[in-house]
Amino acid sequence: xxxxxxxxxxxxxxxxxxxxxxxxxxxxxxxxxxxxxxxxxxxxxxxxxxxxxxxxxxxxxxxxxxxxxxxxxxxxxxxxxxxxxxxxxxxxxxxxxxxxxxxxxxxxxxxxxx
Amino acid sequence: xxxxxxxxxxxxxxxxxxxxxxxxxxxxxxxxxxxxxxxxxxxxxxxxxxxxxxxxxxxxxxxxxxxxxxxxxxxxxxxxxxxxxxxxxxxxxxxxxxxxxxxxxxxxxxxxx
Numbered sequence: 001x002x003x004x005x006x007x008x009x010x011x012x013x014x015x016x017x018x019x020x021x022x023x024x025x026x027x028x029x030x031x032x033x034x035x036x037x038x039x040x041x042x043x044x045x046x047x048x049x050x051x052x053x054x055x056x057x058x059x060x061x062x063x064x065x066x067x068x069x070x071x072x073x074x075x076x077x078x079x080x081x082x083x084x085x086x087x088x089x090x091x092x093x094x095x096x097x098x099x100x101x102x103x104x105x106x107x108x109x110x111x112x113x114x
Numbered sequence: 115x116x117x118x119x120x121x122x123x124x125x126x127x128x129x130x131x132x133x134x135x136x137x138x139x140x141x142x143x144x145x146x147x148x149x150x151x152x153x154x155x156x157x158x159x160x161x162x163x164x165x166x167x168x169x170x171x172x173x174x175x176x177x178x179x180x181x182x183x184x185x186x187x188x189x190x191x192x193x194x195x196x197x198x199x200x201x202x203x204x205x206x207x208x209x210x211x212x213x214x215x216x217x218x219x220x221x222x223x224x225x226x227x
Contacts, residue, residue: 032213043220043221044218044221045204045218091156091157093216095208095213095214097213100162100164100208101162102147102159104149104157105156106154106156107156
């Protein structure tokens with residue numbers, strides 16, 4: 001079974017600074033999707049960014065970007081110009097082409113310091 | 115607006131009682147999922163369904179049951195056999211065949227009193 005590991009239970013960043021959240025995964029599949037979800041205090045899960053494994057170019061969504069290293073099975077999230085509203089739990093997730101299951105990491109709690 | 119609706123937002127149950135959590139989607143998604151979220155443990159899969167009248171157990175199915183009689187609906191019953199049911203429950207749906215993202219409901223907080 002696929003596993004997703006987030007080794008940083010908690011992170012903090014100064015407002016306007018940059019922070020990187022780490023995620024590694026284990027899979028034998030060659031094609032898959034990776035996602036970062038944000039869960040603010042409201043607990044609504046919000047998709048931040050997604051990456052198709054067959055694309056070499058790293059995905060970017062405004063202040064959010066990923067560093068996808070397929071060979072290393074690493075998928076980190078970089079948040080630039082951090083804002084107070086970025087404070088949340090962030091989950092890394094995997095979905096393969098051969099099944100419809102999602103595999104989630106245990107999450108990283110991000111605190112933004114004013 | 116298309117989306118997933120979970121109800122109720124908060125639910126209280128007495129020990130020994132069964133309770134059903136509702137999940138409805140109007141996204142025309144074939145796949146639906148139930149996750150349990152506890153502090154420090156991320157999202158754990160309870161059940162998922164890829165098509166009407168079919169569902170599979172996830173990692174923590176014991177003490178839970180589901181049905182999928184309609185494409186739009188995937189209710190979760192927490193039975194009295196679930197030893198520690200107090201948790202936050204999330205329902206999600208997605209397209210099948212193409213591994214795009216899951217869409218989530220707002221969640222239900224279940225508390226056993």
